[in-house]
Amino acid sequence: MTEPVSWSQRLFGGLRKTSERLSENLTGVVGTARLDDATLDGVEDALILSDLGPAAAARIRARLAEKRFGLAITERELKEAVADEIAAILRPVAIPLEITAFPRPQVILVIGVNGSGKTTTIAKLAHWLQEDDYRVLLAGGDTFRAAAIAQLAVWAERVGVDLVKGPQGGDPASIVFDAVKRATDTGIDALIVDTAGRLQNKRELMDELAKIRRVLGRLNPAAPHDVVLVLDATNGQNALSQIDVFREVAGVTGLIMTKLDGTARGGVLVAAAEQYGLPIHAIGVGERLDDLRPFDPDLVARVIAGVE
Numbered sequence: 001m002t003e004p005v006s007w008s009q010r011l012f013g014g015l016r017k018t019s020e021r022l023s024e025n026l027t028g029v030v031g032t033a034r035l036d037d038a039t040l041d042g043v044e045d046a047l048i049l050s051d052l053g054p055a056a057a058a059r060i061r062a063r064l065a066e067k068r069f070g071l072a073i074t075e076r077e078l079k080e081a082v083a084d085e086i087a088a089i090l091r092p093v094a095i096p097l098e099i100t101a102f103p104r105p106q107v108i109l110v111i112g113v114n115g116s117g118k119t120t121t122i123a124k125l126a127h128w129l130q131e132d133d134y135r136v137l138l139a140g141g142d143t144f145r146a147a148a149i150a151q152l153a154v155w156a157e158r159v160g161v162d163l164v165k166g167p168q169g170g171d172p173a174s175i176v177f178d179a180v181k182r183a184t185d186t187g188i189d190a191l192i193v194d195t196a197g198r199l200q201n202k203r204e205l206m207d208e209l210a211k212i213r214r215v216l217g218r219l220n221p222a223a224p225h226d227v228v229l230v231l232d233a234t235n236g237q238n239a240l241s242q243i244d245v246f247r248e249v250a251g252v253t254g255l256i257m258t259k260l261d262g263t264a265r266g267g268v269l270v271a272a273a274e275q276y277g278l279p280i281h282a283i284g285v286g287e288r289l290d291d292l293r294p295f296d297p298d299l300v301a302r303v304i305a306g307v308e
Helices: 007-012 016-026 037-049 052-066 075-093 119-130 146-159 172-186 202-217 238-250 268-276 296-306
Strands: 104-112 136-140 162-164 189-193 225-232 254-258 279-286 293-295
Touching: 007 136, 007 296, 016 037, 016 075, 016 296, 037 052, 037 075, 037 293, 052 075, 052 268, 104 119, 104 202, 104 238, 119 136, 119 146, 119 189, 119 254, 119 279, 119 293, 136 146, 136 172, 146 162, 162 172, 172 189, 172 202, 202 238, 225 238, 238 268, 254 268, 268 279, 268 296
Parallel strands: 104 189, 104 225, 136 162, 136 189, 225 254, 254 279
Antiparallel strands: 279 293
């Protein structure tokens, strides 16, 4: 009988391309017995090439120099030291998404470009919250695409939660209004709202989200309690430009990174943490409902650095 694969094993497997990429870039960096300027230059270049970004790479280089400059170091020790510094960047942003709103429901707007894994992430988040004994309702606020509504309906049925939806081209704010009323009347803990993911017309998207916010404000002045941006890790550094746009358009409060399995660009997690400091609530590795998990900074740091 095959032993069940643990989450950490799946994470190592999923992020193996990222860790292999960093390992390849670090190979040969330790050319001397001591951590000198040439070695530090090589480490910094390797980190940038592995999508950790210039700011995080420079910070890690400086910390290594401060702690170990001139000291003997092996490749294994270097990877462990890099993992420690990556973890130091990630720990402050590893903040779980908690259901604390009173009165209920807690309204979670989920945003992200089409193709980012937004709809499946909503389903996984609903499943996750249900496992913690929260009552969950979904709202299909992405009325721009018929496929988005249909896909969310399939996932809602699979997860076992109700979905408030409307016709394609309908008013998203009206759907959200109905969903909040229903959630309030039926004792729902968390209302997760799908939203349009088109960035081609930023002004139109901004106006749509502003209207949703106004409607929410009339029903619950504290809503939305969370504005969660779903990012596709395979986009690498391009994911950072999405953070820029959605922070301006929607007032992002936290991130979920998806599709970390099989990408060599998982280092963008570190770049996002260093550059924006936004909470990273969870990461997704795989397609199963339980493949979305709270963000563990120490485990992810060791995986990225290739320290098993």
